[in-house]
Amino acid sequence: MDWLVPDGCGTVVDLAAGTGALTRSLVDRVEHVVAVEPDPRMLETLGRNCPAARALSGTGEQIPLPDGQADAVLISMAWHWMDPQRAVPEIARVLRAGGTFGVAWNHRDVSVPWVAELDRFTRALRARALADGPAGTTAAPTREAVDPPTGSLFSALTEMRMTWSQPVTAEEIVGLLGTDASAIALPVDARSAVDEQVAAYVREELDLSGDRTIDLPIACRCLRATKNA
Template sequence: MTTAEEQEKHRQAHSFGAAADAYERGRPPYPPEAVAWLVPEHARTVVDLGAGTGKLTRALRAPGREVVAVEPSAGMRERFSHVLPEVRVLEGTGESLPLPDSSADALVCAQAWHWVNPERAVPEAARVLRSGGRLGLVWNFRDLSVPWVAELDGILRDYAAAPTEDRQVDRLGERFGPVERQRFRWHHPMTAGEVVDMIASRSYVITLEPATREGLLGRVRALLDAERPAEMPYVTECYRAGLRVR
């Protein structure tokens, strides 16, 4: 990756705070079956890395389980605290987790592992997890097999390149055991306004020039007016790996 590409990645990674409200309104949750696959039932302390406004955090909560959120953006943490005031949210990154050694049974990262530096984030995850703990990585993707969703994706690509598609799941190294993968297809009810908010909360849209961004969103609204969808089809892609017993 060139210096220019690294700078653009950094700019996009730190853009979300400016769109925290749109993120909360437009981003989808995560299907319960995906969360059950990612997190062991016996896990009592679970870290939600890159928690954003708490989309995954809500699904991670369970009786007898403590969920600790870690989020680098002040804007996102503020919105998180408004939505989930009972959950502890800490400032931190994948490369610098504000948690003690061997303090968590599971660490889950949703929509964010592609932003981290794995050379630093993998040892940090291993440090925080208890022996035999689990790392879970998850992404929601719009289902492009649906024609109008593919058309929506084409509009986005006319204006901005998506962030790197490298999910970095092949860089967990020897600290973790084999990486398992699972996919879940589902539909999330959404209004046209929520779809626009979802698009507006993407990092590569947030960082566009205002006039360009409004042009993109105008085309998105026109497509939605024509299609009138009531839901968004998603594919949730999950990865999990256990920390090797120390």
């Protein structure tokens, strides 16, 4: 947040805000926080979680704000769901000249061997569950996280990467893996079966049981650009 939020920022837009994970960090830093989210259930939860923010229904391609109102527009874990050719001009429209456009992704750090092996094991289980599932069961669509095309509207992108670790139990690892789109796409019974196999793998391969924890490496990649005058 120190790197993404510009000095003197008075109004920030959390675009595709979900249930407000990023929003809650922003309200402690910026006087006016606008959270924009298309899903009505998430928007309702966001309103309960973060009443200090102004919550609006909208998308990256259609932001419900006047021209030049924001000092910063930030997107966390959602840029890959937007149409770059439509979203970039729309973000530029709501930003003042010199405003900041920032994008961030958080992921399990698969450069760490045991994390990469856990991901491979889990993905293989899901692929098998889909293949063995009822006719008509399809995998979740995947989106490549392409960097925003800034063009003439923004300065060149600058990048910041950081890593840290989060202590997690076996149950928490299974829960985190269960938030992946490829897990959510599975039928309920298949998801439960995969979760049980992942839990067994974690207990045996990582020697986790009960409340024992392991430090799960997390990687964050942030991109930032400034709107041209």
